[in-house]
Amino acid sequence: MATPAESLSDDTPHVPVLLGQILAAVSPVSGVWLDGTFGAGGYARALLDAGAARLLAIDRDPEVFSRARAWAPRYGDRLVMIEGEFARLDRLAADHDALPLDGVVLDIGVSSMQIDQPERGFSFMKEGPLDMRMSQSGPSAADIVNRADEATLADILFRYGEERASRRIARRIVAARAEEPITTTTRLAEIVQSCLPRPRPGQVHPATRSFQALRIAVNDELGQLVQGLSAAERALRPGGILAVVTFHSLEDRIVKRFFQQASAQAPRGNRFAPEQIAPPPRFEPVLRKAAVADAAELAVNPRARSARLRVWRRLDAPGVPVDAHALGVPRVASFLPTDNPGKERN
Numbered sequence: 001m002a003t004p005a006e007s008l009s010d011d012t013p014h015v016p017v018l019l020g021q022i023l024a025a026v027s028p029v030s031g032v033w034l035d036g037t038f039g040a041g042g043y044a045r046a047l048l049d050a051g052a053a054r055l056l057a058i059d060r061d062p063e064v065f066s067r068a069r070a071w072a073p074r075y076g077d078r079l080v081m082i083e084g085e086f087a088r089l090d091r092l093a094a095d096h097d098a099l100p101l102d103g104v105v106l107d108i109g110v111s112s113m114q115i116d117q118p119e120r121g122f123s124f125m126k127e128g129p130l131d132m133r134m135s136q137s138g139p140s141a142a143d144i145v146n147r148a149d150e151a152t153l154a155d156i157l158f159r160y161g162e163e164r165a166s167r168r169i170a171r172r173i174v175a176a177r178a179e180e181p182i183t184t185t186t187r188l189a190e191i192v193q194s195c196l197p198r199p200r201p202g203q204v205h206p207a208t209r210s211f212q213a214l215r216i217a218v219n220d221e222l223g224q225l226v227q228g229l230s231a232a233e234r235a236l237r238p239g240g241i242l243a244v245v246t247f248h249s250l251e252d253r254i255v256k257r258f259f260q261q262a263s264a265q266a267p268r269g270n271r272f273a274p275e276q277i278a279p280p281p282r283f284e285p286v287l288r289k290a291a292v293a294d295a296a297e298l299a300v301n302p303r304a305r306s307a308r309l310r311v312w313r314r315l316d317a318p319g320v321p322v323d324a325h326a327l328g329v330p331r332v333a334s335f336l337p338t339d340n341p342g343k344e345r346n
Helices: 019-026 042-050 063-068 072-078 086-095 141-147 150-161 166-179 185-194 208-219 221-235 249-262 295-300 302-306
Strands: 032-035 054-059 079-083 101-107 236-246 283-285 308-314
Touching (some): 032 042, 042 072, 072 079, 086 101, 086 221, 141 166, 185 208
Antiparallel strands (some): 236 308
16 A cells, blocks of 8 residues: 555645545545545545545536546546535435445645636635636626625625624725726735735735635535535444544634534533433544644645644434534625525525
8 A cells, every 4th residue: 555645646736734644543444435625636546545445536626627637547446536516425425326435535625726726716826817616607706796795795704704804895895896896816915905904924914814705605615514514424334434624713613513513412410400411422533633734744735734634433323404503604694686685695
């Protein structure tokens, strides 16, 4: 079997974060696995090289599969590439006669490969169209920025980006688009930057939180995450592994709360209320706390600095419906005039 480094050759543009920790936590690898966020294929290839008999690779970005053609044939029918959303991974796995699964890996958020393509519009560091669509279909970031009302824009920036200056930025966006539509990443970044103090050394770019918020809104990332966690729970066999990598506090909070609820720890009783009987646990931890990148990985891949890995094992208790808002998904009003009045996202 290949080592994590040997699993990745020159035709893989980006090394996946926390790969060594994932392989150590899920070893020994066998059976049928699913990579719900295929991207450049780093996790998929490492799991196949580590012993997975078959791996389903899901991604909603059709471009990733054309990039994989250079190396995918070496795995033959052990690698099954599927265009779709990981929120539906249980149904996609069923369509390929792959249930129950022995393991699921999810790497949440935008990939480095997408960020590094200016034409995709994810990065404020490079000139490109204000797009941000992972699936390359549906409303874009430009649609939101140019069509949502000021209050909704502020709500998106605050709830999805945790941007304290959200109202000021939304007001400036609305004023700027009245003069000329905002269609490029650099123009939006300049507008946001003009609303905020110059960053001190070591601080993130002023547009970071706003771009994160718009990307999450465009792709419904938090709603997809909740649905994906539930789909993985339905798809895994008892004893199967679910490994999730997150990159910011909103994602990690949802994953942490999902597993807390799934572990079914009953609140302790007190003199005012008797101890409640907890439902049977549906997951148990493989790692007692989230794993993070070590110094060696950070030296090679600085983007790993915010990554958190949580790994849990499925038990035999049946899955239950989950409340997205109870897990921490913000309530945000629909952001395009064509949406149904009064409808909320997530």
